[in-house]
Amino acid sequence: MYDTLNTQHSTLISEYFSDKECSIKTKSFTSKKEAYNRNSDVPFVLLDWDVPVNDLLDDIKLIKQYYPQRAGYKHHKWSAVTLYGYGEDKTKSHWEYLGLKSKKGKTKTAQAMKKMFEWVETLPFDRIDDIRILKLSAGGYVYPHIDVKEQSWLEPVSIALNWPSGCFFKFKNFGYVPFTPGQAVVLNVYYEHAVVNFSNECRYQLVIHGKKGSNFWGSVL
Ligand SMILES: [Fe+2]
Numbered sequence: 751m752y753d754t755l756n757t758q759h760s761t762l763i764s765e766y767f768s769d770k771e772c773s774i775k776t777k778s779f780t781s782k783k784e785a786y787n788r789n790s791d792v793p794f795v796l797l798d799w800d801v802p803v804n805d806l807l808d809d810i811k812l813i814k815q816y817y818p819q820r821a822g823y824k825h826h827k828w829s830a831v832t833l834y835g836y837g838e839d840k841t842k843s844h845w846e847y848l849g850l851k852s853k854k855g856k857t858k859t860a861q862a863m864k865k866m867f868e869w870v871e872t873l874p875f876d877r878i879d880d881i882r883i884l885k886l887s888a889g890g891y892v893y894p895h896i897d898v899k900e901q902s903w904l905e906p907v908s909i910a911l912n913w914p915s916g917c918f919f920k921f922k923n924f925g926y927v928p929f930t931p932g933q934a935v936v937l938n939v940y941y942e943h944a945v946v947n948f949s950n951e952c953r954y955q956l957v958i959h960g961k962k963g964s965n966f967w968g969s970v971l
Contacts, residue, residue, distance in 0.1 A: 904936045
């Protein structure tokens with residue numbers, strides 16, 4: 751199984767995921783207060799959203815090009831495209847482009863994605879900051895990393911559009927996020943995490959940053 755990785759970091763990645771049958775050691779989300787905690791010990795929460803994965807997967811077939819995600823880091827076969835933001839190739843989180851003069855909006859790639867945006871408009875956000883598709887090709891991985899060192903809080907929303915058998919998302923010291931196709935999760939990317947795709951298919955993830963509405967946290971499972 752590990753043969754598929756076949757890169758200089760494959761040993762580390764194999765070891766990182768060697769406990770992939772382990773149970774999840776995470777505190778549960780007990781109150782809405784947690785939603786506003788900037789020193790949270792909760793690595794993720796699951797949402798009860800009804801995600802129309804077939805419609806969304808149809809829409810992402812319109813994507814003609816993905817761009818290397820965080821090229822220059824140790825990630826492998828990881829790419830992305832922005833659907834709402836500063837441009838389809840501006841695939842980092844929206845706050846990383848604050849110096850740009852251009853305005854955010856629906857990107858060229860996203861113009862024809864009617865089902866995607868009809869559904870996004872139904873979500874409990876007061877404001878959308880960015881929407882991206884993250885693609886992890888067969889044999890790829892997202893190297894262990896921390897995205898936000900400054901504060902520990904539940905952000906962003908990450909939705910599995912598919913989740914081929916052989917994909918794993920792990921928070922170090924906590925365990926595995928139980929992604930399945932259509933499962934929406936709020937991640938706390940203050941905690942170290944990594945992803946691997948041991949399958950023979952691409953994995954597609956929809957990631958949304960936004961200002962959560964007052965009814966957002968009622969969706970937590
Ligand atoms: Fe991350």
